[in-house]
Amino acid sequence: MALRALGPAARVELPGGVPAWSVTDPGLVRRLLVHPQVSKDAHQHWPAFIDGDVSADWPLRIWVDIRTVQTAYGYDHGRLRRPLVPAFAARRVRALAPWIEKTADALLNDLAGAASAAPDGVVDLRTHFTSRLPWLTVTTLVGLPEAMHDGFQAVNDTVFTTDLTAERAAANSAEAARLLADLLELKTEHPGDDVTSALLVAHREGALSERELADSIWMMLGAGYGTTAGMLGHAVVNLLAHPSQRELAVSGQVGWDQVIEETLRHQAPVANFMMRFPTEDLHDEPTGLTFARGDALVINYAAACRDPGVHGSDADRFDITRPTAREHVAFGYGAHYCLGAELARLEGRIALPALFSRHPGLELAVAPERLDPLPSLISNGHREIPVRLERNRE
Template sequence: MLPGTAVRWATKHGFMRAGINAAARKGDEQARFFTDPAVRADPYPFYRGIRETAPLVRSRLMWATARHDLAGAVLRHEAFGVGFSDRPLPAPIGLMFRFSRRSSPIGPVDPPSMLVTDPPDHTRYRRLVSKVFTARAIEGLRPRIEQTCADLLRDKPADLIADFASLLPVTVIAEILGVPLDMRQKFLAWGNAAAPTLDLGLSFATYRQTEINIRHVNDWMRGHFARLRREPGDDLLSQLVRLDDLSEDELLATAGLLLAAGFETTVNLLGTGAWLLMRHPEQLAILREQPQRWGNAVEETLRFDSPVQVTARVCRKATEFGGEAIEPGHVVMAMLGGANRDPEVFPDPDTFDVTRTNAREHLSFSGGVHYCLGAALARLEGEIGLRMLFERYPDLRIDGEPHRRTTRVLRGFESLPVTI
């Protein structure tokens, strides 16, 4: 066992897991989101119930909203932040947590990752990355993404996730970060194993395995930084290394987040988009007749079945929000998947419609200062990947039982068997 693993699990997940299970036993509705397999399989009726109960619903665990206006507002509100590790803890637990962090690997949800860091540190990290992650640079990747798609689609996919949806984004992000192509499968395995860290209340066995894989990524990345310092390339990571404005831990957190975010959510976007279009051939027919709509089809996929279902913010100062008094330390969960089906914003929200005029108003890329830095890249890969997939294999269809991922924050397919 890694040093401090049990203590880190207890402070990050163990106490929360016990609280979730206790709340579930008492009939707490929000606890069902974390415990009920039926909600994981289809969370949208659950979101509807939350939305119809009240604009902002409180449980034993936290506040929650599935309304589009409030979910968007909490992401932008100055009284809320993401630095959950800064929340006050009982003295013994706080001491345990600080001690355990000495040997902790740095994952996507560990400081100093941008995902869990508030301004001013977040502002500094994002400004540095934005210098080399520009819209012009992303659009410049279009020819390379198209070539990668063409290479991957030479062979008929049997499992759309393993043979295409996972390989396209991991290949692209590997090139952006200067990672050798032969590491592609290794990073997929590490990324898939680390993905559950976004969920709450992990079992000890699951958490232990995620730590092992995150440590593998950390160790490899440290060696990679040294190589790039000796022999820098034209990739984004070489540019970040050359800036010399980030500490080793900050560089590690930034690279790890870009790597994970660069393919985890896009795998889900591609898999879900293909699944939806195979199940709705009338929508695919529209895209064949009007190919200019492929970009909007990606937006509708993001709205209809978001790759990231929920995100949370912690209150920093007492504030009135959604008609309720929110105290410091209270957590508000923005149910993005529910907000994206709010009928006040999206008429007939449970219908998948690639011609929907306001599909882009979804919240799938979060909002405010934490709006997804890779949104443009995900959109580009989604548009090119789905278009070229169905151009190459117009008769693609589901062939067997798809299997969804077991995660709850990230939603997508683990396997999607298809035939031509």
């Protein structure tokens, strides 16, 4: 709200004293996402990065340093996106539904067991369900063996954390390289019908460099896990905090797809996306703003999705009956629309009704305002979601 008050885009200072624009207007966001002279490649189009003005230990550096579809421009964007597309084809996503249903059911069994074992009946829903389901789903797509899950998840959980020390970040990078080498060796010897095997084929054919291969796998794990976990967590918390909204959903008066869209709008899973850079001076006629060549642009999805001009004066309120709920940019726009958007929606359509059907007495164990957010400028979620599966009778 404060940034929106400063206009469609406002000058901000990122951690480490890095100057940037925070873009909050949804119309401007869409125009920048499809503009042919706006790049995501810091290696080509961010002078501060190219000239060495951005320190090696800058806490957000990984988000511009990686070589994936998320940081590619022009031809390279299509080249890096192409090997990933088959994994998210509509038919393949739909085929995952029975597996997701079975997995959600098993996780809910485990959740009930954990709650029964807890002396006070309080259990962390994030650990046992809202983050666990997306993690198991994306690791299945990537082809990550179960024996490697814990190691990869421990490293992956730090990717969205933007307050790590330089020493911790270096240690994580070394561990990530070790884990990935083991995975690539395994998949080279035993390929499967998974994203890692497909990326290895593209690498052998010369379509991906070794760095792009490694970064793409980590990108898949991070994007497919943290964002969906945030979406599921916010949906549950908001429904528990708003009993009348919850009743509309569980009674079927409002569909779960609408719950998901309002959650995405109200709590964009990616709060801020790092970064984009004009390849030449760029004047935006509708807003009157001019961005200089090489300016760093942060797409502020959290603010853009709550724009009062689109969603009304109560845009900051969670309302699953909102007629404009689907008019958000939480998954991006145009050629940069999230490949995994429909998979995330499918997970939500399965996980949320399963949870509330199994546990109609579900309640938060703390007030919503006491939930701690993830320590990240990028990922929008909770550290923990303590709940009771049955209403406290005290």
